[in-house]
Amino acid sequence: MNIGKKFIEQRDASGDDNMIPMINVVFLMLVFFMVAGQIQKSDPIKVQPPVSINEKRAQTDPNVLIVVGVDAVYVNDRLLKIEEIQTALEQTFEHSVDKENFWVQIKADGSVTIDSLKPIFAEIRKSGLTKVSIATQLSRAAQ
Amino acid sequence: MPLNLEQTKRKTGISLTPLIDVVFILLLFFMLTSSFVPWRIVDTPLAIASSPTKDVTPLERVVFTLESNDGYVLFENKTVAIDNQHQMSEWVKQNKDALVVIHAKEGVTLQSLMTLADQLKKLGAAHVSIANAFSSMEPK
Known part of the structure; x- marks a missing residue:
């Protein structure tokens, strides 16, 4: 045809x-x-931060990122013991350019207990830093 | 002299197959690396004990205690569900100008703490401090 x-x-x-x-x-x-989408560096361990209605966004990138899993603490992608955090923070602060706006972000899993966070906060306090924030998310991200 | 007219009719331009190969690679890259998690931050400023602010009168402190992750909170020796809006809003109204401090006992998770802080903020508490929960010292 x-x-x-x-x-x-x-x-x-x-x-x-x-x-x-x-x-x-x-x-x-x-x-x-x-x-x-936002291209981000992936965390050393997978964490699901707590869900919160809080709307505040970070204005700058954190100088130090502490990722807290159930039984591991990573400071700027390095697996450290709790006692080593103070030294690591002090060293990072020494080498930072903008010391005035130096801040620490704690990205902890929602299932992490407050008790396990207390020694981390104590270490940050010992290092003399005061600007600390905890990462949250607006809604539960897909697993 | 014979003219080769057929050549002018041939399509010129890039072939689509290599183009789509590249586009697919780019698409895969962006799909795998993109993050859509709506990240937010909660400030937990660490107070320096040695330098108290003298000109600001300290707020009265009221302590909400989380004993476990069962969704209940202890306040003035009374245990109430965090979702109990009626009782919770009454407490918040009574202590409108006070600094609400959350104290967490052993085993309480970060999510439970955030849920209580959210509820207090939703009900109108102006000063909610979660930083105290991370302090090793007991609230007074």
């Missing part, structure tokens, strides 16, 4: 044309992920 022949000819001649709608969709997805 003439129509069928013409269709087959068209298909063989320009195979790339069928890909254009797909590329449109893929580009749309690419733009969405580029604009809406």
Whole structure:
């Protein structure tokens, strides 16, 4: 049949044309992920910070990030013992440029007990730092 | 001299297959590295005991105690569910100008502490301090 022949000819001649709608969709997805997502360094261990209605966002990146899991403490991606935190904080503070705005962020799992956080706070207090914040999230992220 | 007219009809431009390969790689990269977690921070400033502020009169302190993670809070020797809006808002109203200090006993999780702090803030407590919960000293 003439129509069928013409269709087959068209298909063989320009195979790339069928890909254009797909590329449109893929580009749309690419733009969405580029604009809406934030590229972040992944944490040394997976933590689910507590959910809170608190709306405050961090204005700057933290100078020191302490990730507290159920039985491990990472200070700037280094696995440290509780007693070593003070020294690590003091060293980081010494080498920091903007000492006035130096702040520590604690990213602790919601299931971590307050008792296990107390020695970490005691170490921060011993190092003389006062600006400390705890990371929370607005809603429970997908596991 | 024969003219080669067929060449002009040929499509010029980039082929779509390599383009889509690159776009797919970029898409995969952004999909895997993007984070959509709405991160927020709660300030827990550590007070320096040696330098008290003299010009500011200290607020009266009321202590809410979390004994476990069962969703109940102890206040003035009375245990009430954190969700009990009626009783909780009454307490908050009574202590509107006071500094609400949360004290957590052994085994209480960070999530329980945040839930109580959220509830107190929602009910209108102006001064809620969670920093005291992380202090090794007992509240007075």
